Amino acid sequence: MDFSLLLVVAVAVTGMVWLLDAVWWGRARRARLAAMEAGNGERLDDDSRRKLAREPWPVDYSRSFFPVLLVVLVLRSFVVEPFQIPSGSMRPTLEVGDFILVNKFTYGLRLPVINTRLVEMNDPERGDVMVFRFPQEPSVNFIKRVVGLPGDRIRYEGKQLYVNGEAVPSSLLEADPRDQPGEQLLEELLGDQAHQIYNNPRDPGPQMRELEVPEGHYFTMGDNRDHSNDSRYWGFVPEENIVGQAFAVWMHWDGGLPSFGSVRRIH
Structure with a gap:
């Protein structure tokens, strides 16, 4: 097993998921929330807003693991x-x-x-x-x-x-x-x-x-x-x-x- 290759792939995948959420998927979730509130004519309660704006689990895991994996990759590869x-x-x-x-x-x-x-x-x-x-x-x-x-x-x-x-x-x-x-x-x-x-x-x-x-x-x-x-x-x-x-x-x-x-x- 080539651990370096696995680590590079993990960093690339989690980083890409995080990036796509930041520039696309996250905006789409916020747009849906805004459209729903506009249709209702009032602001939804906090619990409903959290459910609609909740990140899918791949995004949640990627946001959590990407910085850690990136630090490990840099230290392991260059230090x-x-x-x-x-x-x-x-x-x-x-x-x-x-x-x-x-x-x-x-x-x-x-x-x-x-x-x-x-x-x-x-x-x-x-x-x-x-x-x-x-x-x-x-x-x-x-x-x-x-x-x-x-x-x-x-x-x-x-x-x-x-x-x-x-x-x-x-x-x-x-x-x-x-x-x-x-x-x-x-x-x-x-x-x-x-x-x-x-x-x-x-x-x-x-x-x-x-x-x-x-x-x-x-x-x-x-x-x-x-x-x-x-x-x-x-x-x-x-x-x-x-x-x-x-x-x-x-x-x-x-x-x-x-x-x-x-x-x-x-x-």
Whole structure:
């Protein structure tokens, strides 16, 4: 279900009903009331006037919901949008059940549904955690870390990430973390952004020869390196598929009671 499309349709329908009532249907109701009073030669009682002037239920609902839906559409499309993390591909940065906020204007203002950029602002940087429409299925949103920018050369061999021929620095934090038994917890420095990743030392994982990121595209990877469906498998993210930058976790919910103890900024 494309919620953005449903929201746009709801705003359009309620707005059109409200507009038609303001310029046509409302005037017709008032004209009928005036004609009836003129025919009777006297003003009707208040109860009769209310019944004759009463708005039909579609108009009543549209007048009530249109302003609310419009505000939600503007905020969700141009300011901030909430998402829920459905998989563990970004662990340990993001856990399954985390509810995140995505900045919609960091990378420029885009039209809802068609995602065309109206105003250019910043471009994604290495290390950003980015939400985008999955190139193979644009109705599905993915969240990954930006690893390669347009023109970068990316290689991944032996659990080591290389950008433009240089190994991305990483250091071991824990050999057998409790939250991910049998794997390694490392801190990786991608550009100026330090973040934690998981690697499985017993699984060779994918080996990727050096690729150059085309103009207008980005190369992304999950922080849970051996459990992430990312650019190593399906290719690059086109610029027009970008949704926004994830910047905060505001709630965690795993089916029980919601928890606000994990509220944090995303690095």
